Amino acid sequence: MDRIQSIDYLAIAPPLIVALTAIGVLVLDLFLPAGRKAVVGWIGIAGLGVAALMLFPLAGERDQHRATFCVPGEGLVLPACSYVVDDLTLVFQALVLAGAVVVLLLSLDTVRDSRLPAGEYSFLLLASVAGAVTLAASRDILTLVVALEVVSLPAFALVALRRFDSRSSEAALKLFLVSVVSTAVMLFGLSLIYGLTGAVHLDRIATALADPGVRGPAATLGVVLAIAGFGFKVAAVPFHFWAPDTYEGAPVPIAAYLSVVSKAAGFVGLALLLTVGFEPYADVWAPAVAVLAAVTMTVGNLVALRQRHAVRLLAWSSIAQSGYMLVPLGSAGRADSSVADVLPATVAYVLAYAVMNLGAFAVVTLVGRHRAANRIEDYRSLGRTEPLTAFALAFSLACLAGLPPGLLGLFAKVVVFQAPIEQGVGWLAVVMAVNVVIGLYYYLAWAAVLYARAPDTSPAAVRPPSYRISVSDGLAIGITLGASLWLSVLPRMVLEALD
Amino acid sequence: MSEALLPLLLAVPLAGSMLMLVLPGPLAERIAAQLGVVVAGATTVVAGWAAAAAEDVDVAWVPSLGLRFHLGIDGISAPLVLLTAGLTFLCLVYTLRVRPAAGRLRALVGLVLLLEVGMLGTFVALDLLLFFVFFEVVLLPMWFVIAQWGDDTVPGARVAAANKFILYTLLGSAVMLLGILLVRAETGTFDMVALAEADGAGMSRGVQILAFLALALGFAVKAPMWPLHSWLPDAHTSAPTIGSVLLAGVLLKMGTYGLVRIALPIVPEGAEVLAPFLGAFAVVGIIYGALACLAQRDLKRLIAFSSVGHMGFVLLGIATLTPVGVNGALFANVAHGLITGLLFFLVGAIKDRHHTADLEELGGGLYDRAPRLGGLLVFGAIASVGLPGLAGFWGEMLALLGAFDPDPALHRGYFLVLMGLAGLGVVLTTVYLVTLVRRVAQGQSVARWRDAVLLGDATPAELAVWSPIVVLVLVLGLWPALLLDVTDPVVRSVLGG
Secondary structure, three states: OOOOOOOOOOOOHHHHHHHHHHHHHHHHHHHOOHHHOHHHHHHHHHHHHHHHHOHHHHHHOHHHOOEEEEEOOEOOEOOEEEEEOOHHHHHHHHHHHHHHHHHHHHHHHHHHHOOOOHHHHHHHHHHHHHHHHHHHHEOEHHHHHHHHHHHHHHHHHHHHOOOOOHHHHHHHHHHHHHHHHHHHHHHHHHHHHHHHHOOOEHHHHHHHHOOOOOOOHHHHHHHHHHHHHHHHHOOOOOOOOHHHHHHHHOOHHHHHHHHHHHHHHHHHHHHHHHHHHOHHHHHHHHHHHHHHHHHHHHHHHHHHOOOOEHHHHHHHHHHHHHHHHHHHHHOOOOOOOOHHHHHHHHHHHHHHHHHHHHHHHHHHHHHHHHOOOOEHHHHOOHHHHOHHHHHHHHHHHHHHHOOOOOHHHHHHHHHHHHHHHHOOOHHHHHHHHHHHHHHHHHHHHHHHHHHOOOOOOOOHHHOOOOOOOOHHHHHHHHHHHHHHHHHHHOOHHHHOOOO | OHHHHHHHHHHHHHHHHHHHHHOOHHHHHHHHHHHHHHHHHHHHHHHHHHHHHOOOEEEEEEOOOOEEEEEOOOOOHHHHHHHHHHHHHHHHHHHHHOOOOOOOHHHHHHHHHHHHHHHHHHHHEOEHHHHHHHHHHOHHHHHHHHHHHOOOOOOOHHHHHHHHHHHHHHHHHHHHHHHHHHHHHHHOOOEHHHHHHHOOOOOOHHHHHHHHHHHHHHHHHHOOOOOOOOHHHHHHHHOOHHHHHHHHHHHHHHHHHHHHHHHHHHOHHHHHHHHHHHHHHHHHHHHHHHHHHHOOOEHHHHHHHHHHHHHHHHHHHHHOOOHHHHHHHHHHHHHHHHHHHHHHHHHHHHHHHHOOOEHHHHOOOHHHHOHHHHHHHHHHHHHHHOOOOOHHHHHHHHHHHHHHOOOOOOOHHHHHHHHHHHHHHHHHHHHHHHHHHHHHHOOOOOHHHHOOOOOOOOOHHHHHHHHHHHHHHHHHHHOOHHHHHHHHHHHHHHOOO
């Protein structure tokens, strides 16, 4: 038997290129004069672009199902692979890379204005992205955990980079502690599963768990603990407490990264683990996830109602949105359908959420450069002075609320609603319907501020803001607005990503 | 060519609205009203043409959702499409001369045109999900119109009213979406034509009841049906004149149209079970609306509550599940759109001149001060009472007639009681409208207005906008067959012969 593995370098090209770029910018940074540091950001963007280009040949021959790092099958046991390029992988890799490009674009000015170390910043961000890109292709629990940690570890440092601000250190510490605890919990759960099944590959775990002899309290505990661990990563209630403080303390583009790219990575891991590895246990985890979804969206929306700070509002809103994303998983495995049937709905919502949330964060980053407090009130009359920027934010908010003209959000919500109704989990659909209404209120209140008339008695300090927008910020806002407008008219790319 | 008419019907106002967004500010501000009139006029022409051609369009839009861009127009939708296009056109013509105090014409015209896209789309959609999308399109523009151009004598009131409007409606339509998805989960299609032909096949009785409940809840909030009406008076009190006209004239009809087009034909068994409840709520709404009107101090609020009563008649007609009742409902729909649209125009004109709509402050003597305005108000009021010979009469009469002889599946005695109570509502309606005429139009002007210089009578521009409505109210009153002949064949086929 051939024990020497041949590595399919095309398959692993996307994470490899990102990782090499990360090291490249770190080294390059040493040789750049102080005034030219911005170059590393653009090189990082170029590296992400090249990595994204590698997805095209992979997508072109996706019927072949490239896979690498495989163990051969023996007897009845099929061969299993740790790194698989399938539709899910490609879709999430594309999402992560595109999201990271927008985050890096937004970071260019932030790094300059806040005097953050440009080389370290880009290195850490790219390292985290490399983890997220790998995560999407991971098909065994070890690779999943390692990839997830590669996503998280650089994030702690990124949050802490604003050394002059004590909130930043506090935010980083919170994120660190919560993340370490959640990893420990998850590892405990996964080790139980490994002990019971003797397998690390998701498909082999599924085969082993299907055996009635394995089924029991230990396996259930393992499944539940693993879900709890991922619950922290995706900021599901009651594992959400870190999110608002961390988002607020971090540089705003990093908050965007955490709420979009890092969260998407958490979701892809959770979705893979649940629908592939724990597929025979759907009757156990689906009701638990359903409750988690209902509680998450309700708490997120209710608390968001009271927020006056733009980033905190987006933090709570993104907790609520996590709840919506969990809905399809929470309604899996009923009505004699395959568990994997709910996967497209989750993927569709995560994709749509990424586009619209990044759009909101792009404008919030821009406003934050001029109004450090970044309260909702700082957006008053933005529609007068910066019509295009205000429109971009208003459109993103309409998408997040799921109301036309934000059709992207509306279609995504319809997809999510379909899952519980078709699977007969009506209560979850009703809870979500009520939540959509609550959510509308705060998105709308924010949009109203954008177009409100400035009070006549306003002192000069509260003059409506007018900005000079840099190329990178303009590109970030343009890309996200263009994407959400385009996808509102032709949402097939998002909704049929897995077909 | 003619199959492009319905997409064109939506594309024209949409393009107009986009144009308002992208045109450079100062230029757009100057020509906004004129451009709006041209676009709305073109839309009206296309609407007339499309109604005559009656050609379907059916293209896949989002296959994974099962969403198709399926549009069609028939006897039920054509009158409402024409009403929508006509009223929007008149509203924009009105804006030419009567500029909103808050300014920002470009944004206002853009939003009204976007609103028109939503309203027209709702009436021509033949795909359930597409219907839902258009149903939602109207929310944000109307919210902005109320919240930004509304009456701000009480600080914050217009935003509160706008929020109440959108949150109520969204709660209703979110539940409606669940109903739509339930229908799709059971039958596998969103196609309203196929679903209506299937006549509920493929859905068990329990599912039909549940689906009707969810759908009807969404429509009932919009219509609005008592006790889900409480957003309406606030919204009307705060909305600017053209906002009120479109809200009462068209938006409310989207709810009753949905009942006739979707809830009755697609889940007929559910309709049979729940129609008695619908009828009861409708009659409570009729009486409640009339009594509330008697207690109102604000002219706009009064007309708003009268809408609750009038929409009660529409709902009662629908609840009878008979061709007579449903025809009456559709007729009353159009009649109410015209009459209440006219009344809101008039009340808006009165409010613009007096800067108040409070009945005490206005006092009597409108005949004296502004004879044309006063005369038109009295015309609107008696049309609203349902005087034979005017449009308000036929719809409500047919609704009552439907209740006299309801569908065999329904309990006749019960509906006779409803009919009696609704008849009482007619009397009460007469009382408050006659009281209104006496208090506002007749008598002597109070000193405050007698000497006011600015109070002019209706201007030629205003009369030009209002006279088409007056003519239509007369025409439909004298020749109801004009409308009934259009709706009747379709209603019969919708109700399954």
